[in-house]
Structure formats: C-alpha cells, structure tokens
Amino acid sequence: MAKTFKNFIAGEWVAPSTGTYFDNRNPANTSDLIGRFPDSDRQDVDAAVRSARQGFVLWSRTPAPVRGDVLRRVGDLLVERKEAIAAAMTREMGKVLAETRGDVQEGIDTAYYAATEGRRLFGQVVPSELRSKWAMSYRRPIGVVGLITPFNFPLAIPTWKMFPALLCGNSVIIKPSEDVPHTVHILVEILLEAGLPAEVIQLVHGRGETVGKSLVEHPGVPVISFTGSTETGALIGETCGRMHKRLSLEMGGKNAMIVMDDADLDLALEGVLWGAFGTTGQRCTATSRLVLHRKIHDRFLNRLADAADALRLGDGSGEKTDVGPLIHEASRNKVEQYVEIGQDEGAELVTGGKVPGGERLKQGWFYRPTVFAGVKPKTRLEQEEIFGPVLSVIKVGSFEEAVRVNNDVRYGLSSSIYTGNVDQAFRAMQELDNGITYVNAPTIGAEAHLPFGGVKATGNGHREGGWEVYEFYSETKVCYVDYSGKLQRAQMDAYEV
Ligand code: UN1
Secondary structure (H helix, E strand, O other), rough: EEOOOOOOOOEEEEEOOOOOOEEEEEEEEOOOOOEEOOOOOHHHHHHHHHHHHHHHHHHHHHHOOHHHHHHHHHHHHHHHOOHHHHHHHHHHHHOOOOHHHHHHHHHHHHHHHHHHHHHOOOEEEEEEOOOOEEEEEEOOOOEEEEEEEOOOOOHHHHHHHHHHHOOOOOOOEEEOOOOOOOHHHHHHHHHOOEEEEEEEEEEEOOOHHHHHHHHHHHOOOEEEEEEEEEEHHHHHHHHHHHHHHHEEOOOOOEEEEEEOOOOOOHHHHHHHHHHHHHHOOOOOOOOEEEEEEEEHHHHHHHHHHHHHHOOOOOOOOOOOOEEOOOOHHHHHHHHHHHHHHHOOOOOOOEOOOOOOOOOOHHHHOOOOOOEEEOOOOOOHHHHHHOOOOOEEEEEEEOHHHHHHHHHOOEEEOOOOOOOOOOHHHHHHHHHHOOOOEEEEEOOOOOOOOEOOOEEEEHHHHHHHHOOOOHHHEEEEEEEEEEOOOOOOOOOOOOOOO
C-alpha cells in the first residue's frame, strides 16, 4: 500500500480538510505509485496563514545571523542526504540521476549562500546633507510569503524562493507542484530537523486552482512568488496588482542557441544536445531554437540528427539513460500537438517526432528527441513554448539576422552564442534581449549565486538567486537621526539661497 502524506500546518502533520487525496506516480512507470497527497482547499490555506502569521512574529525578531545558522544546517543535511533525495526526485519527476543530484546541489548552494547572507544583509549609511545628522537604510522582513513552485526543479526552485525568504525573516507557505509533492515534503522535514521553528514553515499540497488561488487571494499573504506558465502568471498578476501584493514571476522561455560559422562545432554539438534534450526539454531555459549560420548549417544538422537519434531513453535511475520521460500525459500530448503543428506549417521533421516503441518505454510518458529543420521565423513552432524535447532549427545568413531571430519572440529568458570571434561575443551579450546570455555554452546551467530571470513575457522585473532576490523578500526602511538639538529642514537649511 502506498503511503498517505499530510500537509504541515500549525506545527503538525495534518490531513486536508477535504479528506481527499491525489496520486503521485512515477512518470517513467505509471504503475509505480509513490504516494497519495492531500488535495487541500481554501480552509487549509486559511489555517496555514493563521499559523504563519504567528511564526512571522517569532522569526522576524530572530537575528538574521541566527536565521542564517538554521539555513547552514539545512545545507549540511542536504549534503548528507543528497543521494537519497536525488533518487526520490528521479522517481517522481523522471529526470536522470545526474540531473537530480545537480538539483539537490543547487539547493545546497542556495542554502550556504543564504547562510552567509545572514551576516551581510547590507543596508547603507550615507552622508546627510545636514550637520549632526545620520541617514541610513536597513532591510526588514515583510510577513507571510506564499510560494507556488513547478515540477521541473522539485528541490532547487523551492529553495531559490524559500531560503532567501526565510533568511530575510519572513514565514513561508509553500504549495509545490502536484506532480512532485514528495521532494518538498522531504525538504520540510529537513527544515524542521535543522531547527526552524515549526510555525515559520507551512506546507499545503493541492492544485493551483484551489490551493494556489487561495494563497494568491488571501489578504494575509502580502508576498507571492510563482514559477510556471506565462498564462497563469498573468492571472496571478491581476490579483496581486489589485491587492497591492509584491509578486515575483518566473515564466516561459523560447531560448535560442546561435551557432556562427567560426564556432567550434564539436563543442556546439555537445552543447545543443544538452541544452535541448537535458531534462527532456522541460526547463524554462531549455534550448528550443537552434539558429545556424548557413555556412555550417547542413554539416551541423547532419551531425545533430545522428546524435539526437543516438540518445537513449529510459528510467532516469538507469546508468545508461540520457533522457527520461515527460512529466505526464498532458505534457506528452502537448508535445505531439506541436509536432503536428510543425508539420502543418511546413517544417521538415529530421528526427524523432514519435512515441518510442518497446514494452519498457510504454510504461511511461516517453517521447523521442525531435529535431525540425527549415523552421520559419514567426511560425507557431518557432514562437511558442513547448516544454518538451523538440528543437527547431532556423537557418540564417548573418550575425544580425541571428540576433533578430533570437529577439523576435515574446519571451526573453536565456540565449547562447557559439563563436570564436570576441567582438561578436561581446556584441551578442549586448544585443540579445534576454536575462541571461551564454557564450560558448548552452542556454541552461545558471549558477545559484547570480541573479536568474528574464525580460519581456518571461518575468515581471524580479530575479531569483544571487543578491537581488534578498531585495525582493525584504522591505527597505530608511532612518534619519538628527542629533543637532535643533530643527533642521531638509532641502532648505543647507541651501539658504
Ligand atoms: C528552469 O529552467 O526552470 O539554469 C530553471 C538552469 C538551472 C535552473 C533552471 N540552474 O538551467
């Protein structure tokens, strides 16, 4: 019998008020039931907010270096359990073990960065324009933070949001993706073991339309951070705008890798295979478009087709697996739909484009790595996010044309250029309209201590990771201290004429 999991609300593991649960299954083998998780609703969110408000009072008064110490212990526990968490994550999410280990490592990096930030969290002291007066700023916690996280990085993305939020002194309510609830369950156990006061963290499982929506609409939750689709992000944005909530959105991408005629083609080939088919294409940063200079186009495409064809599909826990399954049936249906759309639009299917045969692969949501050539800019295949192992190849005649193709989509997360020309590399860093540009590396692989995020329909101006996220999760307070013993009027007494 599969285990029945609970929510963590008000310091206790509790059943959902609905009394109903959903199944969490292994996407590589759907007969493998990992567990049943709470299908919660608004009442559970209400209870979580009530408790989190008390947690906030306690935690916001705890010195930031002490908060950092808790996160350091969280990092230590993640190190200790890296292998077990990676295995659990592969089982519920499907990506290969090397990747789930990387996912845990990203959480570890984020924990240790947060721990040290507890002894920084800089404010500023600047000279006042008046004599005998100090002017300074410092960072204050905000309140209860609501986190809504996706399936593709079951640990890393929750930690990107949660650890900075906690370090800044907020309490947290998290609703993880219903596709990967187990990983966050494990994370919450670790937080408690590391000594986080129980009311500071609340875990409410369930669906976006119920739990996610209740969190976004709750007046007791002034901060929301969401990673997911641009469409859902827009809905959340409307509510948060109306309710004056602080909101960080991390959404879609249609990332391109440009390969110029002077590029190291071996390197570029390895790069595009990893960028396009790593995580089965299910990263917001996945390489979804390959922009090839016409001089190397045919040569490169031939090699790419063979290499994509040689990728081994399978259960992510298998040593020999290159590419795991998609997350669920709807996701595979969407991929199939885009393959049809591509063909209808006249693109040439070079390899893939089908569900693989074989008994073993029939048990999960597998799809062959797929490459389309002759993809025309402005077509749906070229413009829309697919979130699967489908790569569109576009032929261009110049650097300028490549930049145009890269920029001419609604999204702006990540981009990449392979070139041996340093001038071209610097121009690309300047002209590619994205939050992240890689030179001689694929579009994926951001490091946890730098700001992560994109422009245009990818985000709403905020970043995760690095130093900027600490500004999102804290409020700037400015203090002036006048010790002159008299009234000094700003803008007036220092400038008498
Ligand atoms: C995502 O694509 O959803 O940069 C997050 C990367 C990872 C995180 C990606 N470190 O590919």
